[in-house]
Each structure stands twice: as structure tokens, then as C-alpha cells.
Amino acid sequence: MKYNYADYVSLFKAIADQTRLNIVELLSSGEMCACQLLDNFEITQPTLSYHMKILCDSGIVNGRREGAWMYYSINGAVMETILEFLVKIKSNKDKCIGKPSDPCNCK
Template identity: 45%
Template sequence: MKMNYEENARIIKSLSDSSRLKIIDILSCGEKCACDILQYFDFTQPTLSHHMKVLIESGIIQVRKEGLWNYYQLNVNNCNKLTLFLMNLVTETEECICKDKSNCTCKSKQSV
């Protein structure tokens, strides 16, 4: 599996806010309307809209419009990809970047 560091860094950056993490936790229970999400916070609807925009652009959540209402849910496929990326990042595997000798510039590692 090729590691896409830039893409995953963008997603992780979108999660680096405690309110956004809380939104992810709320949506782990299933699809929710914006008004249902807002009840868990002490901020305004425009602030929630900003957080949702960041999460949608990162691909972690998706939105469905129904009339005047927006319904949000986790993008399970992208959440699973992020989880797999993080697991591979902290686990030594045969595809690990350190196993690729072409990335090594020190002489001691090249002779190993």
C-alpha cells in the first residue's frame, strides 16, 4: 500500500480541533441533522457550518440535503482508509519506507 502522506496530513489537520472530534463521535452513532449536532455545543449555527465544511472537504463526513435540512454522516470508507493509514504508519511492515534502500543516504544502512 502506497502511503499518501500529504492527503492524510490534510485529513488529520481537519481533525485537530476538539469540536470536530466531538462531531465525529456524534456521527459515529449514525446520520444526524445539523440541529441535532448543534445541541451538543455552545456555539452558533454558522460556527457549526464552518466545522462541517472543513470535515466535508477532508472527506471524513458527507452531507445529504433534504428540503431545507442538511443531514450529515461519516464517510465510512474514508474513515477506514485513515485508520488503515495510521495503523500502517506506526507498524513496521515490508512496505515500510525504511525498508526502501533507495531512500537511505547513509553508508552503514546501504550495506545492510
């Protein structure tokens, strides 16, 4: 999928929260049930559901239902896209839109 800046803003907003960032870090060890995630926080189940909806809607996290339980995992493709974007904007480019074509003549 081709991303534009608005897409990246949505992705970064989704993880720009301490609880959600912590959830993503926990999921880096593998798929977890909602009850396993809850054990790591002092929040209610509805609050966890709120955070998981944001992460799932952004595509950063995948959710699957098994009976009455929800299991969550990181969407590796989306995380790779985020990493590629960060590497791209960090790298030195000859034709960067922010790089002046002429040297500054300020005095």
C-alpha cells in the same frame, strides 16, 4: 483512492480540532441533522457550518440536503483509510524508510 502524505495531512488537519473531533464522535452513532449536532455544543449555527464545511471538504463527513435541513454522516471509506494508514505506520516493517540498514556505530 490512492492517498499520499499530503492527503493524510489534510485528513488529520480536519479532525485536529476539539469541536470537529467531537462532531465525528457524535456522528459515529449514525446520521444527524445539523440541529441535532447544535444541541450538543454551545456554538452558533454559522460556527457549526464552518466546522461541517471543513469535515465535508476533507471527505470525512458526507452531507445531504433534505428541504431546508442538512443531514451529516461519517464517510466510512475515508475513516477506514485513516485507520489503515495508522495501522500501516504502526506496524514493524523490515524495509521502513526510517529503519537504518546498518547498526549504529556511535560511541
